[in-house]
Amino acid sequence: MKPNLNNIILTGILLLCSHVMNAQFLAASDTSENSVRKYKSIISSNKEIVGFIEYSLAQKGLPKHLRNLALIESHFNRNITSGAGAVGVWQFMTSHANQYGLTQQNRNDLYKSTKTAVISLTKLYKKYNNWITVVAAYNCGEGNIAKAMTAANSSQYHIFYKFLPEETINHVKKYLNACYATGELQSVLSNYNSSRMNTVFFVNGGSGKNNEQLAETDINAGFNLHVIADELDLDLNRLLTWNPGISEDLQNKGEGTLYLPKDIMPDFLLKKNKILSRSVKETYTPNTKQ
Numbered sequence: 001m002k003p004n005l006n007n008i009i010l011t012g013i014l015l016l017c018s019h020v021m022n023a024q025f026l027a028a029s030d031t032s033e034n035s036v037r038k039y040k041s042i043i044s045s046n047k048e049i050v051g052f053i054e055y056s057l058a059q060k061g062l063p064k065h066l067r068n069l070a071l072i073e074s075h076f077n078r079n080i081t082s083g084a085g086a087v088g089v090w091q092f093m094t095s096h097a098n099q100y101g102l103t104q105q106n107r108n109d110l111y112k113s114t115k116t117a118v119i120s121l122t123k124l125y126k127k128y129n130n131w132i133t134v135v136a137a138y139n140c141g142e143g144n145i146a147k148a149m150t151a152a153n154s155s156q157y158h159i160f161y162k163f164l165p166e167e168t169i170n171h172v173k174k175y176l177n178a179c180y181a182t183g184e185l186q187s188v189l190s191n192y193n194s195s196r197m198n199t200v201f202f203v204n205g206g207s208g209k210n211n212e213q214l215a216e217t218d219i220n221a222g223f224n225l226h227v228i229a230d231e232l233d234l235d236l237n238r239l240l241t242w243n244p245g246i247s248e249d250l251q252n253k254g255e256g257t258l259y260l261p262k263d264i265m266p267d268f269l270l271k272k273n274k275i276l277s278r279s280v281k282e283t284y285t286p287n288t289k290q
Helices: 005-021 033-044 047-059 064-074 094-099 104-108 110-128 131-140 142-152 157-163 166-181 185-195 225-231 236-242 246-252 265-288
Strands: 200-203 212-220 255-261
Touching: 033 047, 033 064, 033 166, 047 064, 047 110, 064 110, 064 131, 064 166, 094 104, 094 110, 104 110, 110 131, 110 142, 131 142, 131 157, 131 166, 131 185, 142 157, 157 166, 166 185, 212 265, 225 236, 225 246, 225 265, 236 255, 246 255, 255 265
Parallel strands: none
Antiparallel strands: 200 212, 212 255
């Protein structure tokens, strides 16, 4: 029976879109009424603090949902001190505060600590380009994020998260739950999924000529690596050097992460539909002959 080429292409595209929009566990893990009520109650009980934080964020062009970081960090309690020694609404450790000139004594000062948090969050976003990774980095530090990315060979949170401390993983879950309660979860997830098309990751760590900046995007088993290499005028072995194990991922999982140099990735994205269509044709044409 001759397969319907349009249906094959549509199925491949839907699989890819499904993967992009549902990056593994990235969703609220607790959508219960009790959870929503708890977060809303804390916000309602701290209207003045919340208002100041949201105003400070908006002044610097940051999304208001970042107020939820203070929510899960401290419940907006400026006098709280954690067991690890983090202080104030934003739970600054001394070393983190000192990076931005915030003294140890001023960590529980709402105005000074919020100003510092805004600067820190802005810096982290410029580095990671999505708020989920920013929340993780704010909790465990940039060093732990770098180690996790290297261990996973990926800069995508839903891939490298397993190499992070359990506390940080739970912290991100709490943030997503809080954003669900405030009606901002979809905005956070959309930001994450959009950033995945523009993420740059350094492979062959260290300095030197072997360093390459690779952008990454998701593909499904409908894509043929030979066709990708041909359409981008690349040597197949070079493509496989950037993507060790991708053939197995596509065959066994039906999907994988494609790495390409950041100057080549735009060409792939521009030709993506053509590459997928040609891949499907070349894969199924031999089976259509009578």
